Structures are given as C-alpha cells and as structure tokens.
Amino acid sequence: MSDPVLEIKNLDVDYGVGPGSVRAVRDVSLTLHRGEVLGLAGESGSGKSTLAYGMLRLIAPPGVVRGGQVLYHAPGAAPVDLLTLSNARLRAVRWKEIAVVFQGAMNSLNPVHTVAQQLTDVIAAHEPTSTRASRLDRARELLDLVGINAERLDSHPHQLSGGMRQRVMIAMALALEPRVVVMDEPTTALDVVMQRQILATLVRLRERVGFSVLFITHDLSLLVEFSDRIAVMYGGRIVESAPAGQLYRDSLHPYSAGLLDSFPALRGPRRELSGIPGSPPDLAAMPTGCAFHPRCPRAFEPCADRVPVLAAPGGAGGRDVACWLHS
Ligand code: ATP
Numbered sequence: 001m002s003d004p005v006l007e008i009k010n011l012d013v014d015y016g017v018g019p020g021s022v023r024a025v026r027d028v029s030l031t032l033h034r035g036e037v038l039g040l041a042g043e044s045g046s047g048k049s050t051l052a053y054g055m056l057r058l059i060a061p062p063g064v065v066r067g068g069q070v071l072y073h074a075p076g077a078a079p080v081d082l083l084t085l086s087n088a089r090l091r092a093v094r095w096k097e098i099a100v101v102f103q104g105a106m107n108s109l110n111p112v113h114t115v116a117q118q119l120t121d122v123i124a125a126h127e128p129t130s131t132r133a134s135r136l137d138r139a140r141e142l143l144d145l146v147g148i149n150a151e152r153l154d155s156h157p158h159q160l161s162g163g164m165r166q167r168v169m170i171a172m173a174l175a176l177e178p179r180v181v182v183m184d185e186p187t188t189a190l191d192v193v194m195q196r197q198i199l200a201t202l203v204r205l206r207e208r209v210g211f212s213v214l215f216i217t218h219d220l221s222l223l224v225e226f227s228d229r230i231a232v233m234y235g236g237r238i239v240e241s242a243p244a245g246q247l248y249r250d251s252l253h254p255y256s257a258g259l260l261d262s263f264p265a266l267r268g269p270r271r272e273l274s275g276i277p278g279s280p281p282d283l284a285a286m287p288t289g290c291a292f293h294p295r296c297p298r299a300f301e302p303c304a305d306r307v308p309v310l311a312a313p314g315g316a317g318g319r320d321v322a323c324w325l326h327s
C-alpha cells in the first residue's frame with residue numbers, strides 16, 4: 001500500500017454537549033493513501049457526512065469534534081493534525097491541498113457570474129502571477145477535463161444542466177491541484193448515467209493528475225465500480241473496510257452484505273434485491289453490543305451484549321471487520 005495522505009485516528013464527533021448530546025461518529029480510524037479512491041458507504045444517518053465535516057473542522061454547531069486526530073501528510077514535511085492546526089493554517093491547507101465538493105455544491109455557483117469568471121477567479125487565487133490569457137486557457141482545459149465543451153465558458157449557471165453545474169464545481173475544486181479531494185454525495189441530484197460519467201471522469205483524472213479521493217455515497221454499487229477500497233459505516237462506526245473487489249465478492253459483515261443487496265449491480269446478471277429490514281439506529285437510544293444486532297439476520301449469543309472491535313479477520317491483512325462472526 002502506498003504512503004498515507006490523510007490518517008483519521010479514533011475520531012469522535014457529537015451533536016450537542018452535556019446530557020442531551022449524541023455521538024454521531026464513534027472512534028473512527030481510517031487512512032486515505034496516495035493516489036487511492038476510498039469509498040465511504042452506509043445508509044442515510046450512518047455518520048458519513050458528520051465524519052467528512054468533522055475531520056476537516058467544517059462541522060457546524062451543534063456538531064462538535066470530541067476527540068481523535070486527523071493527520072495530513074504533506075510531501076516532504078512532518079504530518080500535521082488538522083484538529084489542532086491554527087485556523088489560518090487550516091484554511092490554507094483546506095483551500096490549496098484538500099478540496100471539498102459537498103452535497104448540492106452546484107447550488108453554490110454564483111448566479112450572476114459566468115463559468116469563465118468563476119473558474120478564472122479560483123485560478124487567480126491559486127496562481128496570482130498568472131496572466132488573464134493563461135487563466136482562460138487553464139479554465140478551458142479544466143472544463144475539458146470534466147467533459148464540458150469550452151463554449152460553455154460564457155454561460156451563466158442557470159444556462160447549464162444540474163450535471164454540468166456539478167462538473168463545473170468539480171473543475172473548480174481541481175483548479176487548485178489538490179492532493180486530496182473529498183466528495184460527499186456530489187452526484188445524488190443527478191441521474192444514474194450522469195453519476196457514472198462523473199465518477200469515471202474522476203477516476204481518469206486521478207490517474208492523470210495523481211490526487212487521492214474520499215468519495216462518500218449511500219450507493220455501494222457505484223463504489224464497487226469506481227473505488228479501490230471501501231469502508232462501510234453503521235451507527236457512527238466503521239464496520240468493514242476492504243478492497244472494493246473483495247468486499248463485493250465476499251463481504252464479511254452482514255450489514256455490508258445487506259447494503260450490496262439493496263442496489264442493482266451495474267454489471268453482471270440481475271439478482272433479486274432483498275435490502276435490509278428495519279431502520280438505522282436512533283443515536284439517542286443506541287442498541288447495546290453490536291449496534292446492528294436488532295436488524296442482523298445472523299445475530300447470535302454475544303451480539304446484544306458486547307461491541308465487536310474492528311480488526312483483521314483471522315489476522316488477514318488488507319481488510320478489517322467488526323463482527324463477532326469473524327472475531
Ligand atoms: P446522509 O447520507 O443522509 O447525509 P450520513 O450518513 O451522512 O447521512 P449524517 O448526516 O452524518 O449521516 O448524520 C449522522 C447522524 O447525526 C444522524 O443520526 C443524524 O440524525 C445526526 N445529526 C446530523 N446532524 C445533526 C444535528 N445538527 N443535530 C443532531 N443530530 C444530527
């Protein structure tokens with residue numbers, strides 16, 4: 001495995017403080033490696049967005065990071081903990097080195113400026129000594145990278161489709177030549193064909209430009225196709241993490257298996273979708289033991305009493321699971 005770029009260690013994030021607070025991210029440890037596309041999957045409410053906002057200190061009150069470390073490894077420098085960095089240094093890292101595209105990002109384009117203006121403004125901030133002509137060339141190149149015709153440079157956001165606006169946002173994120181791109185459901189507002197096109201573009205760009213991607217979605221089938229590794233979240237914890245192909249062929253956690261059975265496969269023979277019975281846990285009344293036990297078809301004696309630890313099954317490297325069936 002290549003070098004780590006971002007190492008999340010034992011991250012805890014709460015909503016609220018004091019007796020009424022709830023823990024939405026519990027003791028999460030996760031590493032994004034250089035050049036890797038890491039997918040983060042889980043049902044709505046499993047804590048994916050809280051993890052992404054929390055680790056970058058973008059979480060809004062009542063959200064509060066309660067503990068852990070988020071180590072960012074810049075080339076040739078000692079790692080820095082994003083959770084303890086000064087606000088000014090954090091802003092610089094987030095702006096230049098870690099780009100973020102969140103849900104509904106396309107709505108944050110400025111409606112009164114053209115695509116060219118918005119892209120060249122970002123490039124000017126990144127390369128203040130560049131000329132206007134070179135910024136326009138770069139804007140053209142960036143649009144081309146995300147599959148939009150350069151003629152669209154003079155369009156205003158309302159003249160573009162949702163898919164195009166989201167691609168422009170991705171182009172803006174890439175304009176800074178980040179080392180890490182974090183995307184939280186950046187494609188859910190788009191149809192399936194568009195989602196796949198955007199993801200395919202990202203993976204191609206990753207190969208050309210060499211950044212790492214943390215891609216968050218509830219749609220595991222997209223991740224199976226496009227990511228190198230997948231981490232699955234349930235009730236604020238990572239319950240399984242494995243290379244994408246392994247997780248697809250042989251998921252170990254019953255929740256991952258249920259998620260895989262909730263989406264049609266994009267390739268291969270059709271299979272019946274069974275989904276997962278019941279609903280995600282209420283953070284204010286988390287089940288004891290394994291949080292998945294009330295919904296788990298394979299629950300047995302220890303599950304309701306003891307929390308399973310995320311560990312390599314049978315000492316096997318490369319994958320981890322938190323389930324008593326494999327401890
Ligand atoms: P989605 O895919 O719907 O965005 P998610 O997996 O990203 O879901 P989060 O949005 O991180 O999940 O939410 C995790 C948990 O935190 C949920 O139970 C949610 O109800 C709770 N939560 C989120 N925002 C708040 C808030 N402002 N106050 C209290 N609880 C919150």
Ligand code: SF4
Pocket residue numbers: 253254255290291292293294296297298299300303308322323324325
């Ligand atoms: Fe199911 Fe038990 Fe494994 Fe939890 S620990 S997923 S309840 S078998």
